[in-house]
Amino acid sequence: MTLQKILWHPDPHLKKKCSEIGLVDDVTRALADDLLATMYNAPGVGLAAPQIGEVKRMFVMDCTAKEEDPFARVLINPEIVWSSKETSVYNEGCLSLPEQYADITRPAEVRVQYLNRDGKEVEEHFDGLWATCAQHEIDHLNGKLFIDHLSSLKRTMFTRKMMKMKKERTRDE
Ligand SMILES: [Zn+2]
Numbered sequence: 580m581t582l583q584k585i586l587w588h589p590d591p592h593l594k595k596k597c598s599e600i601g602l603v604d605d606v607t608r609a610l611a612d613d614l615l616a617t618m619y620n621a622p623g624v625g626l627a628a629p630q631i632g633e634v635k636r637m638f639v640m641d642c643t644a645k646e647e648d649p650f651a652r653v654l655i656n657p658e659i660v661w662s663s664k665e666t667s668v669y670n671e672g673c674l675s676l677p678e679q680y681a682d683i684t685r686p687a688e689v690r691v692q693y694l695n696r697d698g699k700e701v702e703e704h705f706d707g708l709w710a711t712c713a714q715h716e717i718d719h720l721n722g723k724l725f726i727d728h729l730s731s732l733k734r735t736m737f738t739r740k741m742m743k744m745k746k747e748r749t750r751d752e
Contacts, residue, residue, distance in 0.1 A: 582616055582617050583631035584631065585631060586630055586632055587677070587744065588676050592632050594722045595722050597636045597720045597721070598634060603698030614626050614628060614638070618674075636720045637653070637656075638654055642709050654691065654694075655694040657692070660692050662689045662690075665687045666684050668682050668683065668684050669708070669711045673724060679726075679741070681725060685710070688710050689713055690702060690705075691703055
């Protein structure tokens with residue numbers, strides 16, 4: 580288990596459509612463990628593989644935000660198979676855009692099909708923060724960030740702030 584560096588926007592890895600994982604093997608599970616450790620350490624409630632530079636369709640989430648929690652999910656090749664008509668607004672943030680938040684409207688409930696860390700096919704219904712988080716993370720696998728749901732003016736504002744933060748981060752390293 581290794582703590583990985585979380586990439587910050589703007590970064591080309593965060594813009595890519597990630598590729599499907601063909602086989603859930605030990606390499607896949609090692610990536611899942613790194614994602615979980617990095618997410619809990621941040622701390623955050625979700626982390627997608629491209630955020631640590633692995634352009635693969637996998638993310639982890641735990642909206643209870645408790646370490647070593649049995650509620651931690653590993654979702655491989657996730658697909659939304661149903662979304663509610665009812666929407667909800669959540670003030671979203673992202674580990675790739677630290678300290679940036681915006682109200683994003685999404686379907687309030689979703690049903691997601693995925694492979695778990697044992698390679699078993701699962702279909703799960705999510706609501707509340709779990710539904711928001713799952714959709715936010717699946718966006719990551721398609722090269723999309725929460726700011727891509729905003730107007731181009733707001734998006735540019737966030738990107739400028741991040742470029743400044745990134746410059747400071749590079750200087751501190
Ligand atoms: Zn994110």
